[in-house]
Amino acid sequence: MIKADINYSDFEKLDIRVGLVVGTSAPEWSEKLIRYEIDLGVEIGKRILFSGIRKWIAPEELVGKKVPVIVNMVPKKMGDEISQGMVIMVDPSTSSGQMAPVMIYLPDELVVGSVIR
Numbered sequence: 001m002i003k004a005d006i007n008y009s010d011f012e013k014l015d016i017r018v019g020l021v022v023g024t025s026a027p028e029w030s031e032k033l034i035r036y037e038i039d040l041g042v043e044i045g046k047r048i049l050f051s052g053i054r055k056w057i058a059p060e061e062l063v064g065k066k067v068p069v070i071v072n073m074v075p076k077k078m079g080d081e082i083s084q085g086m087v088i089m090v091d092p093s094t095s096s097g098q099m100a101p102v103m104i105y106l107p108d109e110l111v112v113g114s115v116i117r
Contacts, residue, residue, distance in 0.1 A: 013072070014070055014072070015070065015071045015072040015115075016068055016069065016070050016071070016088070016115070016116040016117070017040050017041065017044065017068075017069055017071050017113055017114065017115060017116060018040075018041075018066055018067075018068065018069075018106055018110045018111065018112055018113060018114040018116065019038040019039065019040050019047075019066065019067055019068070019069035019071075019085075019087070019112065019113075020038065020039040020064075020065075020066050020112045021036050021037070021038055021062045021063055021064065021065050021066075021067060022037050022038065022039050022046065022063070023036070023037035023063065024036050024037070024059035024060065024062050024063055025059055026054055026059050027050075027078075027079055029079045030054075030078075030079065031054065032052040032053075032054055032055065033050045033051065033052055033054060033078065033079075034050065034051050034052075034053055034054050034057065034059045034062070035048065035049075035050055035059075035078075035081070036048070036049045036050070036051070036062065036087065038067075038069060038085070038087075039112050039113075040069060040071060040085075040112065040113050041111070041112045041113015041114070042113060043113055044071055044113060047071070047084040047085055048081055048082065048083065048084060049069070049083050049084060049085045049086065049087060050078040050081075050083040051086075051087055051089075053089070053101050055100075056099075056100040056101060057100075057101075057103065062103070065103070065105050066105065066106040066107070066108065066110055066112070067087050067088070067089075067103060067104060067105065067106060068087070068088040068104055068106060068116050069085050069086065069087055069088070070085055070086045070088065071084075071085045072085075073085050073086050087103075088104060089101045089102060089103050089104055090102040090103075090104060
């Protein structure tokens, strides 16, 4: 499904940064979620995020990886914590019928917290 066109001003609202996954866990209260601790650089600091990808990706696979993160999402309560952003990933089911999401890993040389535009 192709979504409606947006203006540049809509895209401008997204604050996407290079994040470094410094810790992960699988919350006992969920069979689907992975809890990330992500370093987003000096300006933003560390944040906790959750993604429903545990069926396909083991939490420990993500530690040390740099990923694109939307940092200005409205916070969302997840269990006893608040998810403070969203990791951007590929949904291959839209083209191949495969259901597993694919992480987008950024090059190691990128500085944590750098703006993605």
